[in-house]
Structure formats: C-alpha cells, structure tokens
Amino acid sequence: MYNTAIVYRNFGDPLVRLQSEKRETGPLAAENMRVKMTFAPVNASDLIPVTGAYRHRITLPAIAGYEGVGVVTQAPATAAHLVGRRVLPLRGEGTWQHYVDCPAAFAIPVPEEIDDTLAARAYINPLAALLMLQHYPPVGRHVIVTAAGSDCAGFLAQWALQQGALSVTGIYRSAIHADRLAASGINPLSETESAAIAQAAGNAERVYDATGGALAQHLLDTMPHSGQFISYGLLSGQPFSLRQHLPVVHWFHVRHYLKTLPAAKWQEAFRMLWAYLRRSRISDAERFDLHQWQAAVRFYQTPGRTAKPLLEMR
Numbered sequence: 001m002y003n004t005a006i007v008y009r010n011f012g013d014p015l016v017r018l019q020s021e022k023r024e025t026g027p028l029a030a031e032n033m034r035v036k037m038t039f040a041p042v043n044a045s046d047l048i049p050v051t052g053a054y055r056h057r058i059t060l061p062a063i064a065g066y067e068g069v070g071v072v073t074q075a076p077a078t079a080a081h082l083v084g085r086r087v088l089p090l091r092g093e094g095t096w097q098h099y100v101d102c103p104a105a106f107a108i109p110v111p112e113e114i115d116d117t118l119a120a121r122a123y124i125n126p127l128a129a130l131l132m133l134q135h136y137p138p139v140g141r142h143v144i145v146t147a148a149g150s151d152c153a154g155f156l157a158q159w160a161l162q163q164g165a166l167s168v169t170g171i172y173r174s175a176i177h178a179d180r181l182a183a184s185g186i187n188p189l190s191e192t193e194s195a196a197i198a199q200a201a202g203n204a205e206r207v208y209d210a211t212g213g214a215l216a217q218h219l220l221d222t223m224p225h226s227g228q229f230i231s232y233g234l235l236s237g238q239p240f241s242l243r244q245h246l247p248v249v250h251w252f253h254v255r256h257y258l259k260t261l262p263a264a265k266w267q268e269a270f271r272m273l274w275a276y277l278r279r280s281r282i283s284d285a286e287r288f289d290l291h292q293w294q295a296a297v298r299f300y301q302t303p304g305r306t307a308k309p310l311l312e313m314r
Contacts, residue, residue, distance in 0.1 A: 001025045005097035006293050009061040011052030014297055018050060018064055020290075025099055033075040033082065033104040035089040037313040039120035039287075040068030040096050042300040044233075063094025067123035069116050070100065070313070072107070079104040086110040088123055088270075091258075096293065098313050105263040108270045117285040118277060120310055121151065126273050128232065128254040129155035132208060136230050136250065139164035142203045144219065147210040147235055148188065149177035151283060151308065156208050157186045158280050169200045171215065174304035184281050191215060198222040206230070213238030220246045285310045 003025045008017045028034050046065050049058055070089060072082045087109055089095065092102025110119045129152055138160035145153040145160075148170030157168045161184075170186040172178060181188040189196050197215075201207070201222040207229045209216050213236030220229055220240065225247055232252040242249060261269070286307040288296040296309040 001099075003097055003099045004290060005063045005094070006065070006290070007061050007063055008050050011050065011055055011060075014047045014050040014064075015294055018293065018297075020293070028074055028101060031076055031104055032092065032101045033079055033087075033089070033107055034073050035070040035087060035100045035102065035107070036073050037068055037070035037089075037095060037098055037100055038086075038116050039310045039312055040065045041121045042296050042309040042311065043067070043121075043124050044235075045124050046096070047297065047300070063097055065095035065097070065311075066090075067121060068095035068100070068311075069110060069119040069122075073099075076104050079107070082107065082109060086116070086119065088119065090123055096290070096311060098290070106266055108267065111274050114274060114277065117310060118282060120285075121282075121308060122270075122273060122277060124254075125150075125152040126155055126277060127258075127269065128152055128252075129159060130269065130273055130276065131254060131257050132156065132230055132232065132252055133159055133163060135252070136206060136208075136228055137163065138168075138206050140166060141205040142166050142200075143168045144171065144200060144204045144207045144223075145169070145186075146171045146208070146215060146219075147233070148172040148181055148186070149174055149306075150210065152232075153208070153210060154181075154184075154282070155276075155280060157181070158184050159276055160206075161185055162276070162279075165206075167203075169204070171197060176304050176306055180281065180306075194218065208232065211235045212240055214240075216240040220249070223247055283308050287312050289314055 007021045087107040089100040089102040091106040093100050143160045143165045145157045147153045149172045168186045170181045171189050178188040201219045204223045205227040210233030212234040217240040227247040229249045284307040299309045
C-alpha cells in the first residue's frame with residue numbers, strides 16, 4: 001500500500017522545504033494503530049517547526065502536521081473496538097498524509113455528533129486554551145485576550161466567560177473579527193485603540209497574550225500589579241521587557257504539560273474538551289485537497305482570513 005505525505009528534509013521556508021512524497025507503508029508497530037486520514041488543518045504549530053525554530057527536538061526527514069481526524073483501519077487487540085471508528089491520531093506521525101500510525105493508547109475517539117471539520121482541529125488550540133484556563137483560572141476576573149481573531153484566543157475568550165469571568169475583552173488586528181467577537185459576548189477592541197485598551201487593562205486581572213511586542217508592553221504597563229499575564233505566543237515577532245514593578249508573567253508552552261501526561265489523563269482531558277466544543281463558536285473551514293497543500297499554506301498566511309484551511313485526504 002502506498003501513502004502520500006508532505007515531508008521536509010531540510011529546515012527553511014515551508015513553501016520551499018515541504019515536498020509531496022509517495023512512499024510504501026511499512027509494517028504496523030505492536031502498540032500502534034493505523035488511521036486513514038480525512039482532514040488535517042494548517043496551523044502555525046505545523047509551519048513553525050519546518051522553519052527550524054525547534055530543530056533541537058526534530059529528527060529529519062519529518063512529516064508535517066500535528067492534528068487531524070480519520071478512520072481506524074488497523075489496531076492492536078486492546079483497541080480492536082476502534083476499527084472503523086473516527087479518531088484523532090495524536091502523538092504519533094505527522095498528520096499531513098493519507099495514513100497515520102499512532103500509539104493506540106493516545107488515539108482519541110470522536111463522538112458521533114462532532115463533525116469532521118471540527119474534530120480535525122480539536123487538539124492544538126482547544127487543548128492549549130483548556131490547560132491555560134485550568135492553570136490560570138478566569139473566574140471572578142476581568143479578562144483580556146489578544147490576537148482575538150485566532151482560534152486559540154477565541155476558545156480562551158468564550159470559555160473564560162463560561163467559567164465565570166466578569167468580562168472578556170478581545171483585542172483584534174483585523175476589523176473583520178469584531179462582529180463575531182461581539183456575538184459571543186466578548187468586548188471587541190482594535191489594536192489601534194490605545195486609550196480604550198489602557199482602560200480595559202486597568203481592570204484586567206488576567207491577560208492571555210499571543211502577540212508580545214508593543215501591545216504586550218502596553219498591557220503590562222497599564223494592568224494592575226496584582227494581575228497575571230500569561231504569554232503563550234509571539235506573533236508580532238517582537239519581545240517585551242520585564243520590569244520589577246510589573247504583574248507576574250507566566251510563560252505557557254503546551255508541550256511542557258503534555259509530555260508527562262499519562263494516557264488516562266490525556267483521554268480525560270478530551271472528554272472535557274468535547275463538552276466545551278459542542279457549545280463553542282468556531283471559524284469556518286476552507287477545504288484543500290492534499291496535493292493543494294501550497295495553496296492551503298498561502299491561504300493560512302493571508303491577513304484577515306476568517307476560515308481555517310483544512311487538507312482533505314481524498
């Protein structure tokens with residue numbers, strides 16, 4: 001059986017370094033299952049490793065993609081009941097391919113009422129949002145999220161309200177996101193509204209920041225010193241300075257929490273996630289065939305886009 005995969009053998013620009021390769025599938029390892037993929041999304045977390053940012057923990061050649069959904073075609077006896085069922089094949093091979101082998105214990109069964117386009121992106125952003133809210137609870141707090149048009153920030157904002165935040169302000173770059181944020185009960189603010197941001201930050205006791213740079217600095221300089229600033233990204237490409245009088249800053253990296261998570265806790269986390277995802281607003285999906293992966297990457301890189309590109313494994 002042959003398998004088409006999107007592979008990188010050197011680090012650099014994903015549009016240059018990624019290549020489609022056809023290869024024969026090997027034998028299935030004893031504790032693994034094989035999954036015929038249906039969809040895999042394009043995320044920053046899929047593209048950044050290709051650039052070499054995490055080269056110290058990547059062995060080349062590597063297959064791109066960290067999440068997606070598919071149907072189990074082979075499984076060990078302990079997971080035989082999952083053959084023919086949809087799962088998230090996580091913590092195994094890269095997901096930008098037609099067939100993925102993954103540890104059976106970490107494959108996540110997908111509830112029947114969750115459609116494929118939602119299930120395909122139920123890992124990277126939702127799990128990061130859930131873990132941040134668990135470790136830095138928003139209940140009874142005024143909250144700010146930056147990069148509010150992104151999926152992760154959208155989950156953070158919606159779930160913070162559901163968990164009892166007094167208010168949530170979402171700071172966005174593109175005005176196209178404002179109406180969607182307001183419809184979810186989130187106060188939308190443009191990155192350009194400096195005075196309004198300072199006013200919101202003056203009451204904010206939790207800030208979940210994915211941008212860094214000047215915006216992060218502005219928030220840190222104006223929020224209460226008793227607040228907590230959770231940094232989980234640097235989309236601006238610019239750092240911010242830490243001063244002694246500033247609020248406590250926490251650095252959140254989801255992989256630090258996942259690498260020691262046992263299989264039982266991993267499955268439990270997703271049972272919670274499905275409950276949250278059922279009642280969440282999420283961006284639309286734009287489908288691309290696997291051979292159109294370059295178009296999908298370019299679409300992902302388009303400023304102001306409102307849909308998530310999904311690679312379809314037909």
